[in-house]
Every structure is written in C-alpha cells, then in structure tokens.
Amino acid sequence: MRFTKDHEWVRLEGDVATVGISKHAADALGDVVFVETPEAGKSFNQGDSFAVVESVKAASDVYAPVSGEVVEGNAALASAPETVNADPEGEGWFAKIKISDASQVEALMDQAAYDAFLATL
Amino acid sequence: MSTMNTVGRPTAPNALPDNDYKHPTLTGARGLLQDEHLIFEGEGWGKTGVDLPKPKTDGSDLGDLVRRDPIGLPGLSEPETMRHYVRLSQKNHAIDLAIYPLGSCTMKHNPRLNEKMARLPGFSDIHPLQPQSTVQGALELMDQLAHWLTTLTGMPAVALSPKAGAHGELCGLMAIRAAHEAKGEHEQRRKVLVPTSAHGTNPATAAFVGYSVVEVAQTDDGRVDVADLASKLGPDVAAIMVTNPNTCGLFERDILEISRLTHEAGAYFYCDGANFNAIVGRVRPGDLGVDAMHINLHKTFSTPHGGGGPGAGPVVLSEALAPFAPAPWVVNTGDGYKLVEREEDEAAQAFGRLCAFQGQMGMYVRALSYMMSHGSDGLRQVAEDAVLNANYIKARLSDLMSAAFPEGPCMHEALFDDEWLKGTDITTLDFAKAMIDEGFHPMTMYFPLVVHGAMLIEPTETESKQELDRFINAMRLLAEAAKAGDVDRFKGAPFHAPLRRLDETRAARSPRLRWSAPEGSNIAAE
Numbered sequence: 001m002r003f004t005k006d007h008e009w010v011r012l013e014g015d016v017a018t019v020g021i022s023k024h025a026a027d028a029l030g031d032v033v034f035v036e037t038p039e040a041g042k043s044f045n046q047g048d049s050f051a052v053v054e055s056v057k058a059a060s061d062v063y064a065p066v067s068g069e070v071v072e073g074n075a076a077l078a079s080a081p082e083t084v085n086a087d088p089e090g091e092g093w094f095a096k097i098k099i100s101d102a103s104q105v106e107a108l109m110d111q112a113a114y115d116a117f118l119a120t121l
Numbered sequence: 122m123s124t125m126n127t128v129g130r131p132t133a134p135n136a137l138p139d140n141d142y143k144h145p146t147l148t149g150a151r152g153l154l155q156d157e158h159l160i161f162e163g164e165g166w167g168k169t170g171v172d173l174p175k176p177k178t179d180g181s182d183l184g185d186l187v188r189r190d191p192i193g194l195p196g197l198s199e200p201e202t203m204r205h206y207v208r209l210s211q212k213n214h215a216i217d218l219a220i221y222p223l224g225s226c227t228m229k230h231n232p233r234l235n236e237k238m239a240r241l242p243g244f245s246d247i248h249p250l251q252p253q254s255t256v257q258g259a260l261e262l263m264d265q266l267a268h269w270l271t272t273l274t275g276m277p278a279v280a281l282s283p284k285a286g287a288h289g290e291l292c293g294l295m296a297i298r299a300a301h302e303a304k305g306e307h308e309q310r311r312k313v314l315v316p317t318s319a320h321g322t323n324p325a326t327a328a329f330v331g332y333s334v335v336e337v338a339q340t341d342d343g344r345v346d347v348a349d350l351a352s353k354l355g356p357d358v359a360a361i362m363v364t365n366p367n368t369c370g371l372f373e374r375d376i377l378e379i380s381r382l383t384h385e386a387g388a389y390f391y392c393d394g395a396n397f398n399a400i401v402g403r404v405r406p407g408d409l410g411v412d413a414m415h416i417n418l419h420k421t422f423s424t425p426h427g428g429g430g431p432g433a434g435p436v437v438l439s440e441a442l443a444p445f446a447p448a449p450w451v452v453n454t455g456d457g458y459k460l461v462e463r464e465e466d467e468a469a470q471a472f473g474r475l476c477a478f479q480g481q482m483g484m485y486v487r488a489l490s491y492m493m494s495h496g497s498d499g500l501r502q503v504a505e506d507a508v509l510n511a512n513y514i515k516a517r518l519s520d521l522m523s524a525a526f527p528e529g530p531c532m533h534e535a536l537f538d539d540e541w542l543k544g545t546d547i548t549t550l551d552f553a554k555a556m557i558d559e560g561f562h563p564m565t566m567y568f569p570l571v572v573h574g575a576m577l578i579e580p581t582e583t584e585s586k587q588e589l590d591r592f593i594n595a596m597r598l599l600a601e602a603a604k605a606g607d608v609d610r611f612k613g614a615p616f617h618a619p620l621r622r623l624d625e626t627r628a629a630r631s632p633r634l635r636w637s638a639p640e641g642s643n644i645a646a647e
Contacts, residue, residue, distance in 0.1 A: 033629035056625045057567045059321070081630065 001089070002108035005117065008065040009089055012105050017066050017097045021053065024118055026088035029055040032081045037073035037094050044068065044097070046104055051094050053084065065108060068099040154619070157208040161636045165195025170202060212619040214562040220584050220592050221427075224534045224565035224577025225320065225368055227398045227420035228427060234494055235423060235487035244486045249478035253459055259482065260458035264451045266489045270416060270435055273500070275407030278443035281435045281450065282480035286395055289415025289434030290326040290362070292447060292475055296413060296438060297360045297389045298330055299445035299472040306387070310359035316345050318369055318569040320393060323362040332359055339571055343369040343526045347378055354386035364393035365409070366400065368569040369526060370511065370534035370577070380410025389413065389442065397421045398581070399508055399533035402501030412439040418481075422488035433484035444470040449479055506582035507533040510589060514578055517593045521600040525572045533581075539574025547603045549574040551611035554622060555602075558615045559595040 002010045007025035011018045026032065034054035044050045049061035050070075073095045077083060084092040099105065109117060149156030181187075197205065214221065221228035239245060243258050253260065267279045280296075283289040294313070301307040313327035316337045324334040335353055338346040345363060354361075361383050365373045373379065383390045392406055392414040398421040406414050418433040419426035426432055438446055448471050449460045460479070464471045495503065508530070515524055515535035523540040539549045553563035553576075565577040580589060602610055615621060 031626035031629075033626060056629055058570055 002065075002105055002110060003114035003117075004063070004065045004108055006063050006065075008062060010065045010105055010108060012099070012102070015099055015102070016071055017068065017099050017105065018093050019065055019095055019097060020093040021062060021084065021088055022114070023088045026085050026092070029053065029060065030057045031055055032084040034059075035074075035077040035081045035084060035094070037075065037077055038070045040070050040072055042070045044070070062094060064097070066097060066099050066104045067101060068097040071096045071098050151619075154211055155204075155208045157205065157212070159636060160195055160197070160205055161638075163195060163197070163201070163205075165197045165201070167196070168198070169196040170198045216427075219560060219562070220580060220588050221562045222564045222578045222580055222592065223427075223562060224370070224536070224579040225395060225568070226427065226565070227395075227417070227533075227579060227581055229398070229420075229423055229581040230583035231423050231425045231487075232491060232494065235490045238490040239483045239486040241486075244482065247482075249482075254457070257458055260451050260460065261453075262489055263479065263482075263485055264453055264458055266485050266492075267435075267451065269489070269492050270437060273401060273405070274411075274414065274416070274437045275405030276411070276414070276437035277407075277440055278438045278446055279435050280438065280446045280475075281433075281485065282447060282475050283415065283434040283436055284476060284481055285419075285432035286320075286393075286415055286417045286434045287322040287326060288432075288475065289417075289436045290322055290391070290393065291329065292434075292436045293391050293413035293415060293438075293442075294326055294330045294332070294360065295447070295472050296436075296442045296445040297391065299470070300389065300442055301359055303445070303470065307359075309356060310388070312353075312358045314350065314353055314358060314361040314388075316363060316367070318343070318367055318571045319362060319364060320368060320395060323364075323393060327360075327362065337361075342528060343367070343371045343571075344373055344375065345379060347375045347382070350379060351382050354382055354388060356387060358386055358388045360389045360391050360412075362391045362393060364396060365406075366396045366532035368396075368577070369572065370396075370531040370536050370579075371526060372400075372532055376409050384410065395420060396533060399504055401504045402497060403504050406437070407439065411437075412442050413437070418484050418488040423491045424484040424487040431481050431484065433481040433488070435480075445472050447471055448474045503582050504533075507580075510580040510582060510584060511535045511578070513586075513589060514580055514593060518596055518600070521597055521604070522576075525575065534577055534579035536569075536572060537576040537578070538572045539576070541600070542574065542603060545603050545606065546608055547611045549576055551614065552576070552599065552603065554614035555599050555611045556595070558617045559599065561592060561595060 002012075003022055007022045009020055009022050032053055032055045034052075036052040038044070038050050042050075044064040044067065046064055046067045048064045050064040051062040051073075053060055053062055074093050077092070077094070086092065216228050216230060244262070247256050247259055263281060267281060270279045271277060280292055283292045298307060301310050311333055312335050313324075313332040314335050314337050315323045315327065317339050327334050337353060338349040340346045344367070350361070361379070363373060363376075363379060365376055367373055380390045389412040390410055392409075392411040394406070394414040394416045397406075397414075397416055401421055413436055415434040415436045416422070418424045418435065419430065424430060424433060448464060448468050449462045451458055452461055461468050464473065492500065511533050512530050512535070515531050518535070518537070519527065521541065522537045525536040525538045542548065542552065549566045553566050556563045565575075565579075567575055568577060569575055580592070584592075613622070
C-alpha cells in the first residue's frame, strides 16, 4: 500500500488501483456523514479532485493519487458513510481506478515513509 | 394597636434539609423554564384559534381539486401559540441574554433605536409595488444608505439588493463574469483563486457561478502566501476571493501586493467583507484595490441575524465592475428619486437582477439608523473597540490556552488552537459544550480549517469590560479544570442545558426532516 501527502492510499492489483483515505485522515475528519464517489468511466489526472468526503467537522475534496479511468466507485458508501471510519483502509475504499502509469504509484510513500511523515505533522 | 399580621407570606427562605435534593418534575419543567413539545405533539387537534366566517363560495371552481381531508395542522389558541414560541426561545441563546462570541459572525448588540426607526409607518407599512411617487422617503433612505456605504468603502457604486453575505458573493462574481464576457475573455478565464482559510461560501459561490476553484496556500503566520498566489495567477484566472481581515483574525499585510498582482494578471479582486467590522472607518477597501466586496449589514451595521432577522449583503463595486451592477438601484433626479428597474439605457449592461423587489428594506432602515446614530467618529471607534476587545481576550487567555498565531496583535477575533488540550483527552467540541453549562454560547469551533481544533472568539465592541471579564473568568476556570484532568465535566457536558449532548452524527446521517403521526393515530399528517 502507498500513501500521498494528502492522506489518500493506493493498493495496486495488476493495473487496477484501489484508492481511499488513510486511517489518519478518517480519524482527523471525525464521524463521516457523506461520501460522494466517482462514477465508472470518468477519468482523472493525478491530483484532480475525484471524490468528496464530509464529516460533522468539515467537507473535503479527495484527490486522485494516480491518473486513470474509474472502473468502479464504492456505491455502498452513499448509504453507509460510517464505513470510512470503521475500516478506512479496507471496506471504506472510494474507487477502483485503471491506471495509466504505474510509476506514479512507485513514487508515493510506503507505509514506513508515511508513518514518518505523520510523525512530522 | 392593630393585631399582628400572622397570615402574611414568609419572607425568609426555608431551611432545606438537603440543598442537593433533586427530583424529576411531573411536567418536565425545570423551575420556571417550561418543557415544550413539538407543536404537532400538543393538544391542538380538533381545536381552532380563530373564528372565521363560513366561506361564501363552495369551492366548486376547483372541481376535483377541492380538499376533502383535514390539512394536518394543529389548532392553537393565541396564548398557546405565543407560549409555544416563547418557551422555545427560552431554550435558546440570544445576544440579548449574554455575550455571543461566535467568531466570523459579529454578533453585536442590535440597538433598539434601529427597531424604532424600522417601525415608522412610512418604512414599515409600504409595499414594493406602490407608485414610486408615494415612497419617496424610502427611496431617499436607500440613496443615503448607498451614499454612506460607498463613502465608507471608497468605492463608486453599490448594489443594495443582495439578501445575505453569500448572495452578495454571488452578485460580485456575476458582475466579474459579466465584465470578462464584455471583454471577450470569459472563455479563457475559468479559475477563481481562494485561500485555504476562506469562508466555505467563497469556493461554493465560485463553483456555483461555473468557475473551478484553486486553493492558495497560507504562510506560517496565517496570511495569504503571495508567492503561491503569484504562481497561480495567469490569463486563465477570473478572480481571487480574499477575506480581509482574514478568518484567522489577521490583517492581510500584503494586500496591496495581492491586488497589484491580481490586476496585472487581468483578474478581479473580490473581497469577502464579512470582517469589515474590524476596519470600518479606518480602512477603505477601495484604497486596497478591491473590485467587489459584500458588506453584511447584519454584522457590521448591527441589523439582527442568527434567527433574529433576515440578512442583507449589499455589494460595493469598483469603476470597472459598476456598469454590470444588477438592477434595481435608486437615482436622485434632482426632482425626486426613481428606481432604475430595467436592463436598458443606463442599466444596459446590468447582469440582471437578484431578487424580485428592492432587497431588505427593513434592514436598510436599521443600518442607516446605526450609521447616523454613531457618526463617522463613532464608527471608527466601533472598529477600534472591536479590535481592542479581541486583543484583551487573547492577552488574558494566552497563558492557559494556545493562541494559533501568538505573534503580534489580532484584529477583531482571537484564534486559539487545541495544542493546549493535548494529552487531556478533551477536544475542542467537549470544551465548547462545557461553556454552555457556564451560560455562554460557544465560540466558533473547527473553523478556520487551517487551524487544528480551532476556537475562534469574536467579542465585538458592544461587550463591556465586566462582561468580557465574566467570560474570560469562566474560560480560565474551564481551561484549568481541563488541565487538571476533570475529564467528566467535559465529556458529559452540557449537564445543565435543556437538552444534553446531541448526536450530531446521527442527525447528519439520518435526519428526520418531517414529522409523521404516531402509528395508529387518526391524525392526518401531511
């Protein structure tokens, strides 16, 4: 699993990347009350806003950690946004993206680097 | 000699066996504070509060549309209706009860003189469709208000009609879009730059008008990062939206450079005027290069808000944007006042109109009443005292709580973060709830988003030193209790409010927006 500085995570299987927000992000947001995930077929560049997450504290854009085309958005989050708090790095995934450039994933932080990054915040 | 009165009421308190004796009341009331149900849950069914004559028509014109079922509204007598709303109001906080330190909201006292003026029949008993010859006084008042708003801001034009701050933002950005369209640059200028500390309405407005929003970074001392702004400005940028003083309660000291860079890139400078109270009478936004700014009459100019009355957000416009101002506006013809209503002649370039009539007339009266009763020296002192009061709070709390930007003075609001709560297991939310127990409306919390666990306190100039001290002493007491580890006092708060801690998450996830009759009841609820 790889992470961005904006607290998104990526798990690559073949050329499909599952993406979501990290446990740190979910904890910092507090109770999530609304999630908008992208529809299949939409394309995003790395860094584009591709989803929205809203908690009792704040609404935030979620940025695409990698470029590619959405294969599937996690529709279950619409009716069960609490999944993002319960299992942010598993069941609470946001979208599966067919990536165009695997090197983008390589360039992201691994768990150890992300943990070290969190320690600086 | 008369006999001694032995039947009068005792005037000394009874000696209570136990001062802590508490019992649930039969009615749910707490002392003289009444319990109150939803209006649907009372005894209002099968009654009516008014005695209306039978309708003379039989409704036959409506054909099949004639309603046959009850409409599902409870009936209440006048005293029941009054009591319902008064009881609800007693469960609420109001600026007339105590300090209301909600940051970014400028909850100042609403002078009663304003109310008296607004109730003069020449202002209160008129209709927007009356012939203009019969409302000359009201039109003159609008013209005077426009004069003072443009004078105070150093801007040539004002659109009075926007009905709130966000509506004013919409007005400003639509004027900016119209100006770019007139220059043929609209297609290329699709971005609006907004700092990370902005009010949420800024990016929302830009998106609503069809722009894409680009965030501008903030410096460590809480200001716009000018280098980041410069790198993002270009021929594709339509406008920037900057709040000054900003939501961290700080003056944007590079404001002149910001407006210079913006204009150099061919973009317009929208200033969010929500915090105008801190600079009114001291700084004219026109001198800072602002192209459009809304003025919240319900903040800076003391008209009621927060449930007390509608907002009003007139927008002042620069020379470049003035031709695009929305109708209507008042013109002094020398022979009386008239409203320019249509997008023709002098209003040929107006982008349209924002509301059906002329805006919030009642608020115009209150705002002008406030300006006239203060005078120019009084308004200047408003800004000075608002800043002084905020700095007094910042100075007296900074030893216990952590100021988000400790360096230098703040403007009209004092901003703290939650660094000082680290290790206590108490959050900003818990702390705010404990303030309710002490009789204070909490400050704005978790905003601006750029400050962790933010607590934004805006006392306004209308609080006396005594009230500020009462507030500060309560804050200090709570802060010391938090640091001493009295966690229960915070986690369980509020203990003394009419309702305890509400489940905000559940309310947001599964809101119940409509009342429905209980199962098995024969009440026809809509």
